[in-house]
Amino acid sequence: MPDLDLFRVLTLQDYNTRIVVGGVTVLGLASGVIGSFMLLRKRSLLGDAISHATLPGIACAFLVLGALGLDGKNLPGLLLGATLSGGLGVGAILLLVHWTRLKEDAALGIVLSVFFGLGVCLLRIIQKLETGSAAGLESFIYGKTASMIASDAQLILASSLVIAGTCGLLFKEFTLLCFDTQYAGAQGWPIVALDITLMVLVVGVTVVGLQAVGLILMVALLIIPAAAARFWTEHLPTMVVGAAVLGAVSSLVGALLSALLPDTPAGAVIVLVASGFFLVSLLAGPARGVVGRAWRQSELRRKIARQHLLRAVYELSEMANHPPSVRRNELLARRSWSPRQLAQTISAAERAGLVVPTEPNAIRLTEPGRRHAARVTRNHRLWELYLIEHADIAPSHVDRDADQIEHVLAPEMIQKLEALLLHQDRDRQPPASPHALEERP
């Protein structure tokens, strides 16, 4: 009965499902929080390097435990080994970055590959020794999400609480560290200690997560939720909470899906769910999403086209002996716009009530349109005057520069320009154009 299965899974009646779902959800939450800071520190791949760097520690711990006559796969022992070598890896990265001319990415890659190579050597030796059963030691790195047991989940819960709590307490300090390290240092914050604290938290979450969910999922949980949350907000606390929620929800949904569908590895499904959220955020995120940005850009383009149209109409009707209504082919000749662009811009301006058609192929400014056009023309000419008087640019060359800036001049800027350029005439009319208008192509 599949329906019954669905019900059983969703209500978490299975003890196993409950542990797995609970464990990965909490892990996703903690990784989201830490991942946000790592993303802003531009150290997203640190988790990748740390996860690989734990391998020699795990192998060493196994060898040492074996030599001491203990069970080689004693969990606290292996965790200690992993933490120590993960910490060594982070130390090596920091030393390489600070003491040599190598950049962060090279340091990450060096530590990742050399430590992992060392781990591979040690594992090979362990396999050849055949003293204890080494099988399963690799799963410590590759993960065993579906077979997570209660003690794993408890460990994750405890460490996640510690990590989230530390981040909460040091929130202000970490924020400063992420956005302006130099300023933080100048203010007397112990930035090296803070940096190391952050790294310790990353090592902690990685080591705990690694043995529960595996290398790739750990890397993904540290990066993807934070990167996805970045699209939704420019506000750090919101982003951290968002990343935590995204991490937790991806893990929850992924773990449930993997429990429902046969033969789907939980780790992979969680990564895919998180990637799905990332893709949606990349497209639709209001702060930095692709769609939002494209919309804002086209909005700006439309505004610029409208202002160009208004100024063109204004300048034509300003000429001596010109009637207030302007023909379309006159407008076409003034700028390098296509007939289609011009038609679209005109109909948009008509809808906004800025121009009205007079004849089939001619338009005239309405009163609001005239005021708007006068303001744009005024901005344009003020900037032209400024360039001629203060930047020593030839009158024949100022039009194009002013054409770009007229749309973005702020009111304060206009006031400054007026004070600088117009000594007597302070009315709201545009000053006369500093160059002959007919000269234009």
Added chain:
Amino acid sequence: MIWTLLDTQIVIIGALCAMSAALLGNFLVLRRMSMMGDAISHAVLPGLALAFLLTGSRASSVMLIGAGVVGVLTAALTQAVHRSGGVDQGASMGVVFTTLFAIGLVILERAARNVDLDPGCVLYGALEPSPLNTVTLLGWDVPRAMLTNGIVLLLNVGFVTLFYKELKISTFDPQLATTLGFDATWLHYLLMTMVAITTVVAFESVGSVLVIAMLIVPAATAVLLTDRLLGMLLISVAVAALSALLGHLGALHVPGWFGYPGVDTSTAGMMTVVAGGLLAVAVVAGPRHGLIRRALRQLDLTLRIAEEDLLGLLYRFEEAGRTATRPQMVAVLQQAGGLRPWIAHLALRRLARAALVDDASLTPAGRRRARDLVGAHRLWETYLDQHLELPSDHLHAPAERLEHITTPGMRRQLEDEVQQPTHDPHGRPIPRDETSE
């Protein structure tokens, strides 16, 4: 342990693979994309799985094509996420390769579970057994891995030789490349394609650990040793080849050193460890940027400043008609400049050897040198007083630092600026250059 033909072949295959990776790695390291090898080697999984599903064949050629395509896709997607979303390069790489890897895992688990496709077996080659898989070439039995990695090395050498100029300019100054009318984008993708091919071939024949390490570590070692691109390429390739040889020797012998006699370990793993060791040597003992060299330079500078401070001190003592013993001078310097006694003693010994100081008094040559220094110091104080209007108790410290870097030309300019004064703002006479007197 007896060295056999097999060992030679292992070293040659390892070296070929390492050299081809190291050659391209230089550009990855310089372009700050070192993690690309790691990303590609994880991301090729769905390519392998799909290639297998579509063709039903496990032939290496099919796998290679599938993996190569996904490798290039990884680079392209990373770039797309980075550009369109404004996501940090490292993060976008992380998003892309973990996602692709997860897709690969799901495909393998769901679609290929009925057939014998063990990811561990198909994906992760190993160096040691690679000579056993041979092909016949011109009547010779050649290990297949030697052939494929050799071809890749030739391809990479050809690529770098052909596009040397373009790679150089687009690596060091992409803006310049663009303004010169040369589009760096296609070269970027070409480089990424070569990296993907190199990674995948090496991956299949010798395993992933080796290629990720060899893309980065030899190139990073070379960066520490030279400032020239050509030198860097040569050094990185040499480091790669050396790692192959030492790595295999190490794999055979190192476990014995740690009390595991007769046990050998992974050559690929040991090669990366050796490469890491070579890098560490370069970090510590590099001729120009090494830590030892830098510490020595620092010490030399400290000593030079201590010597000059000592000369100035002796001059001021003479001026005041006092004499000083060596311990007195060391104590004064320690108090004033926080100078450690051993540095002061060393500086005194160097001054005596240069015949500037005789026991605890200035020689004539020393007096001339000291007069220049004190003169520069007092000129600076005058200048700072006149032009910067610093309070008189704030003049000494900056002048103390500037006196060490004042050249004769600067000194003349200073004298003109402050209109040839005879006394400094504290009322002490400014000694003149003997030559100008």
